[in-house]
Amino acid sequence: MAAFADFWATYSTLVYSVGIHALLALSLWLTLSCGLLSLANAAFMGIGAYTAALLTLNLHWPFPAALLGGAVAPAVVALIIGAPTLRLSGVYLAMATLAFGEVTRILILNLQITGGPEGLNGIPLLTTGWHIVVILAVAGYGLARIRRSRLGRAFEAIREDEVAARLMGINVESHKLAAFTLGAVLAGVAGALNAHFTFFISPREYGFENAVDILTMTILGGTTSLIGPVLGATILTLLPELMRFLHAYRLAVNGLILVVVVLFLPTGLWDARRFRQLLKNRRARKGGQP
Amino acid sequence: MLEQQLINALTLGSVYALFALGFTLVFGVLEVINLSHGAVFMVGAYAAITAVTRFHAPLGVAILAALVVSGLLGLTIDALILRRLRARKAPHLIPMIATLGVTTMVTSAAQGLFGVEVQRFPEAMLPTGEFVFGEVHLRTLELGIVAVAFLLMALLFGVMRYTRQGRALRAIAESPKAAALLGINVEGLFMLTSFTAAALGGVAGVLIGLNFNAVTPMMGAPILHKGIAVVILGGMGDIRGALFGGLFLGCAEVLSKAYLSSQMGDAVAFGLLFLILLVRPAGLFGRVLERKA
Secondary structure: OHHHHHHHHHHHHHHHHHHHHHHHHHHHHHHHHOOOOOOOHHHHHHHHHHHHHHHHHHOOOOHHHHHHHHHHHHHHHHHHHHHHHOOOOHHHHHHHHHHHHHHHHHHHHHOOOOOHHHOEEOOOOOOOHHHHHHHHHHHHHHHHHHHOOHHHHHHHHHHHOHHHHHHOOOOHHHHHHHHHHHHHHHHHHHHHHHHHHHOEEOHHHHOHHHHHHHHHHHHHHOOOOOHHHHHHHHHHHHHHHHOHHHHHHHHHHHHHHHHHHHHHOOOOOOOHHHHHHHHHHHHHHHHHOO | OHHHHHHHHHHHHHHHHHHHHHHHHHHHHHOOOOOOHHHHHHHHHHHHHHHHHHHOOOHHHHHHHHHHHHHHHHHHHHHHHHHHHHHHOOOOHHHHHHHHHHHHHHHHHHHHHHOOOOEOOOHHHOOOOEEEEOOEEEEHHHHHHHHHHHHHHHHHHHHHHHOHHHHHHHHHHHOHHHHHHOOOOHHHHHHHHHHHHHHHHHHHHHHHHHHHOOEOHHHHHHHHHHHHHHHHHHOOOOHHHHHHHHHHHHHHHHHHHHHOOOOHHHHHHHHHHHHHHHHOOOOOOOOOOOOOO
16 A cells, blocks of 8 residues: 555656546547547637636636536637638648637737736646546546437548538538537646646647647547547656656657557557457457368 | 838748748648648758858858758658658648657757757858948848848749749649649659758748747747748648748738737737638638538
């Protein structure tokens, strides 16, 4: 038990980060499941983090209410910017969401209420391990249900072929908006949780690099199942810790992984179909022997 | 003081245009959003500063070194990554992610090799001349930056318009398949495009490094965002659009910094970009592209 306590004292922050990053990767998974490449999720995370932190810091709201605020605020923003933005597709959407992310970051940097470049300090430490575990579990379960529901199938149809989906009577615009907004909610909650265990937030944490980090986790893990993004988030959170001996070159490993995965494992690390295929091959080989 | 600001805007805008030109060329010909263009830009700046400080090369040679080094980097990225993805006919998202990975790798490598602190060109090397027209000061350095940027852009326009290779490139931009059927060496021209685009990006890096006399490993990210803004303003893949977009963004940034607030300059640029995307997704000068189902 003592060994565990030691381990926990040293690494609890790291374990919390894994959970938060998994939540972020799942939020992008949801947007991607509808075929939307959004680079706005880091900004939504920031909006959630700042909203929740300001609610607990200035208005002394209880933590659950602040979390709710951290989920609602990005959802409202997503609904407002989503309607015009989601008419764009493919790379144009990616660029527009990137621009939105930059505007958000610069606004946070310049507003009075957000503390400018110094950020917000002294946020009460309210997030516990249980909060993260429970929210991650609820989100995972919810996404698994959505995936097999009418909504999830509609997302998939839109991703595979927008025109065909429309011909089948799916309201493409409202489904896209739903995926975008739900992704924003998840990212906002992740941001709110994160703000309440790091004590301190600043605009630097919600820029382009972070949007890219979230994308990297999701793509590395693979988007064909829910396990992929969680796996990707875990690997990319733990990897820099294991690579400490590389010092300045640490991040180069992340880049290299991204390139290698894109080149040689187009469906990511976790691909259920590939696993089944491997299993089948092995069985076939065994069965074929006399 | 408006004239003085306009000179600053022209200097900055011409470098933005040069940077965006390479970016838009790659998009037009290869249909790839090359997010490593900012890293290539940074490598160009370091190549020049290394040539100057380590090998005591004159400024002209340093710019040439930047051109070659960054061009070769672009060629390597093409040969190792983009070519494989082309062969696989990967969707748009995939090369974007791969080039992001390259950016992370190259930036991190530069941090390891050169350190994170700002490096400067020796003051003695920089031209110090100045023309004074009444209130307006025109530094030789700024004049040189604008001249180099416009020279390279004019060269590219000339090549695209009047040479066989340029015509072939425009044919590829219309349809790579049809171009291949006409006997055009599509793969070869793809590689030439990657080299040229990266070389232009690298020179832009030197010019920005000279203008502010500061080179850091992180300098690629902001210019990449601005390059994206310029290309969207001017229309993706549109070469003239990149020129006008670059000058326009330079003006918007300098003037909003001068008359609004120093921090809000970027917000104005990106806010504008966001609005333009909503109103005219194909850019101010771009044609509306057929949506591929």
